[in-house]
Structures are given as structure tokens and as C-alpha cells.
Amino acid sequence: MKLISTTLTLVLAASLFTQAQNKRSIQVTVNDSTIEKRDTVPGKPVVTYHQVTVDGKTISYKATAGYMPMHDKDDNKLLAKIFYVAYTATNSGQPKEKRPVTFVFNGGPGSASIWLHMGAISPVRVKFADDKGDAPGAPYEYGENPNTWLAFTDLVFIDPVSTGYSRAYKGVDVNQFHGYNEDLASVGDFIRLYITKDERWASPKFIAGESYGTTRAAGLSGYLADRYNIYLNGITLISSVLNFQLIDFKNGNDMPYIYFLPTYANTASYYHKLSPELESLTPAELTKKSEIFANGMYSRFLSLGDQAPADLTNLVIDSLNYFTGIPKDYIRKANERITDFRFFKEVLRDEGKIVGRYDSRFSGEDSDDAGEYPSYDPSDANLNGLFVGAFNAYVRKDLNYRNDIPYEAVTNVWPWSYKNTENAYLDVSETLRGAMTQNPHLKVNMVCGYYDLATPVYNAEYVINHMGLRPDLRGNIIVNYYKAGHMVYVSKETDEKLKADAEVFYKSALK
Incomplete structure (x- = not known):
């Protein structure tokens, strides 16, 4: 999930979401139950048994919820306890040690795995108000997920330390634990411990x-291989940020202006702010058309800086207006550079609305129609009440897990x-390139x-175009596009x- 661009030192942090309950009937066998407190030694994980129907087939599975204790490598001192929920199919017809296992997490940094857990991949899913993904009013509900990945892989949802x-x-x-390398070490050690304890090597x-x-x-693709000789079969990167220069709107860094433009165009088209010619295009077609301008004339213009001639400047202003719907006068005053937060505010300013950062299809009213920046993210606020409450209800009712500390869906790790x-x-x-080079079977x-x-x-x-991969390895990367936002x-x-x-993808990675 979630990502917030800030300064050079970093870029990301997600938002909060809250409450749901489900009244589905499901057979549950309880082996254990516990109430965890912050500084107690972790108790035994809770195990329950369930079923879910996918593509007309019933999948029986075991759910395990609890802590993995993390120890100091030198003196074995307890350092942290990482919460996880694992789902293991019990009627797949495959021996457990041969069935794929997938480790799942969200981002932030500072975000728990709740978004992919309750929104997409696990056997349960929050109930939205409509097919678009609007949140209903409280009280919320959740139910079986007919699109769970449990149909083809066992699942382990990891909440990094502090989340x-x-x-x-x-x-x-x-x-x-709070740092790029520190995070890799703790999550990587969790994965090593899990595959050891659960016999998944x-x-x-x-x-x-x-x-x-x-x-x-x-x-982790590099860390796991280098530190533990754990070689991965595949990685799914949902709404990826691998090069932070591409998303950091900062003086002297013109790259984001180029690479945000196609999404500006698709957003403007969604709200009918473009010409009929552009609005007749599919998102894929509009993306390609706007990329030609962004990577051509616009890129050349930005590289010239203050030396850009007046005729080129006027052409760029006309083109930015053509692809974004933003008024030409505003574009000129903005020095032909529209930052993300200015775009959120400006594209629907004439309607007194702002668009969402995580999903620009969601819009909302702002408190200050004359302001330069939005006061909130409508796509974030749309889901705030839904996910956390759904999880809190689900983990207690269905998984029979109790814990008296707050579940930190997103927390401050700065x-x-x-x-x-x-x-x-x-x-x-570069780390991913190295992992793919050393392990040519790795698919992305x-x-x-x-x-x-x-x-x-x-x-x-x-x-992808700047990873330096030869054609045979380049073929190990597939890109799938969706008419959706950050949380596709x-x-x-x-x-x-x-x-x-x-x-x-899993079938291709297992060939």
C-alpha cells in the first residue's frame, strides 16, 4: 500500500484506515488462544481451520496468527516480536514442502500488511460499497475472497517491527529496525526463521x-541470496518504487515532471478535462501518446533550463495544457513544471474539488478552494474506516487471536x-538486477x-529500461497494467x- 513523497532522504508513509465485521458462517477449530501484551514473551501462535471457495472449488486451509520472536545473533537476547498471519492449504494435493509459499507485506515504511491482507490476497476481503472500491458507511463487513491467491500458493503476511x-x-x-538495511535484515531473518520452523526450505x-x-x-532478492543462500522463484511488485529519484519533486530534479505526466493525462481524461480526441483513447493509448511528448519535447525543454527558447516554451505550455487540462496561465506561472501536489489541487479547482494521490479516480471537497495544496487525500480517506476495523473484527472472531495493544496499520517510523x-x-x-543475474530463474x-x-x-x-538486463533476462520481467490506482x-x-x-505468473515462474 501507501506511499508519501517528501524529501531526498525519503519518500513514503501511508495513511490510516478503520473498522469492519463479518457475519459469514465458517467452521473453525481452535487449537489455542492468547492475549499478547507488549513486553511478554510471545505465546504459541493461534491455529484455526477454515474453507474458502475459489473458481467453484473448495480450499480447506489452516490459519496461523501470532508472533515470531527475533533474537540477537550474538547473545540470543530477545529484540523484537514480529506478528504474522499464515495461510496454508490443507487439501491442495501437494506435499507442503513442495507447494509455493509467498511472503507478503505492504510499504510505508511504517505500514502493516493489512492492505494486501484484507484487500486482495488472503482468503478474506473487506466489503466495499460498489465495484469501484468506495467504502460503505459503518458498521463494516468482510467476507470470503473469491480471488485469493491461496488457490495457487500458501501465504504469510508479515508486519515489520513497529507496525x-x-x-x-x-x-x-x-x-x-527503522532503516532500509535494518528492515531488510529483520524481515529477511523472519523469512529464514519461518521456512526453517515450518519446514519450507x-x-x-x-x-x-x-x-x-x-x-x-x-x-530482499539480494539480501536473502547473499546472506542465507535463499533463492527466490518470483517477486510481485505492486505499484513499485525502485528508483526514488523518479518520485521526488525537488529543485534541480526534473525527472518526476516527465514520468508523472502520463498519469496526469489519464486523470484529466477520467474527469473529462481533455479534448474529445484524447478522451476517446484508452488509458494505455493515452499513456503511450503522452509518453512521446514527455520523453521528447518536454524532456528536451527541461534539459535546457533557463536557456529554453521562447518558441519552445510556448509549445511546451500548449502541450502541457493539452495533456493535463491545466490552464496555460497557471502552467507558465509554475515555470512549466507541475508538481504532484499542485496537480491534485489544480485539475478540479474549477469544481472546488481535489483528486486522490493513491487513486486519482477518487475526488473530494477541500477546505480551502484558493489553497495551493490539498489538505487530505480523498482516495486515502475513502478507505480509512474500513480496513483496520475489518481486520480487528476478523482477527478476533475468525482467527480467535486476542491482543490488547493497538494494531498500528500505519505508524511513524521516522x-x-x-x-x-x-x-x-x-x-x-541494481540490487534486483544483481539477483536476476545470479539467479536467472528469478521472475518478476x-x-x-x-x-x-x-x-x-x-x-x-x-x-526496466535502465536495469542493464540482456534480452534473455529482460524476458523474466512481465508488466501488467490496470485501470486502477495505487491499490489496484x-x-x-x-x-x-x-x-x-x-x-x-506463478505458473511461468515454476516451469
């Missing part, structure tokens, strides 16, 4: 991450350390939403497509 129910122990400095291994979770996933990338932008595409599934204004669709194309799965149609595309 969800995961916590460092009293007296332990949380900064040893022989299983095909996959990772699925969203937003900053794609940064973590790419980093300062987040990037100590190896000071005075530079974090770029994990990139998931991109046309209305994602947090990690725009054109960014993925840039990253909130809409019914795109959630179905996400599952179908993932199943095809």
Missing part, C-alpha cells in the same frame, strides 16, 4: 510487496535510515495502475485481473 502488532522489546533501540519461494514494500522486496545512500537517491533496481511481475499518482505507471518502464485491487474488475495475472 501492526509487531514491537521491539522494552529497552531495545527501535532504530536498529524445499518449497518454491515468492515475495509480494506493495509501494515501499516493492523497495523491500527488491532489496527517522528512517538510508545511511548508505546519503547525498544520493535510493535505487534498488510488475503491477501498475494507470491512476496511481504515488508511484506512476511510467516509472516502471523507466526502471480495490475495484472488483481489477482485483479479479490481479489474481488471474498472478496465477499465470
